[in-house]
Amino acid sequence: MNRLARFPAFDGPVHPFPERIAIVTDAWSPQVNGVVRTLTTTCHHLASRGHAVMVVSPDQFRSLPCPTYPEIRLALPAPGTVGRRIDDYAPDAVHIATEGPLGIAARRYCLAQRIPFTTAYHTQVPAYVARRTRLPESVFWRFIRWFHGPAERVMVATDSIRRELRDQGITQSTWDREKSEFELVKR
Numbered sequence: 001m002n003r004l005a006r007f008p009a010f011d012g013p014v015h016p017f018p019e020r021i022a023i024v025t026d027a028w029s030p031q032v033n034g035v036v037r038t039l040t041t042t043c044h045h046l047a048s049r050g051h052a053v054m055v056v057s058p059d060q061f062r063s064l065p066c067p068t069y070p071e072i073r074l075a076l077p078a079p080g081t082v083g084r085r086i087d088d089y090a091p092d093a094v095h096i097a098t099e100g101p102l103g104i105a106a107r108r109y110c111l112a113q114r115i116p117f118t119t120a121y122h123t124q125v126p127a128y129v130a131r132r133t134r135l136p137e138s139v140f141w142r143f144i145r146w147f148h149g150p151a152e153r154v155m156v157a158t159d160s161i162r163r164e165l166r167d168q169g170i171t172q173s174t175w176d177r178e179k180s181e182f183e184l185v186k187r
């Protein structure tokens with residue numbers, strides 16, 4: 001339960017920017033989906049370029065099934081746990097990959113400590129949750145703007161998602177996971 005997923009650096013040349021990267025995600029193995037696949041690939045890519053990566057994920061905490069989607073487990077971290085893990089690892093960069101309980105805890109910690117961070121918008125959260133709850137998408141867009149607003153950069157999957165985020169008021173610099181290096185903001 002206290003285990004941290006680590007992708008140690010290899011014996012090759014080290015990149016001149018962040019060497020220790022913390023990724024916080026509410027989507028991880030044993031889930032099988034595009035978010036987990038993207039993050040796993042990203043972790044291996046970063047490690048192959050000489051970065052050390054620590055992943056804080058739901059399998060490290062007690063959890064409960066997500067209402068209406070029990071295959072997704074919602075982590076229940078004790079207050080301060082996510083922040084302590086980030087602090088103990090002392091990363092050069094923090095990437096918050098999802099908007100769930102772990103992502104919210106990491107966001108809270110980074111803002112309180114004035115640590116810059118990046119986020120990712122992997123999926124059409126407002127439309128998806130609106131369909132499941134029958135509430136208007138606008139309710140969930142407010143949350144998405146709140147969550148991603150303080151991020152230095154937001155990783156997006158496509159140009160159309162980038163445009164959608166900009167149309168919704170998320171205007172800070174974004175980068176496409178398919179077209180560019182995984183750019184992070186140093187701590």
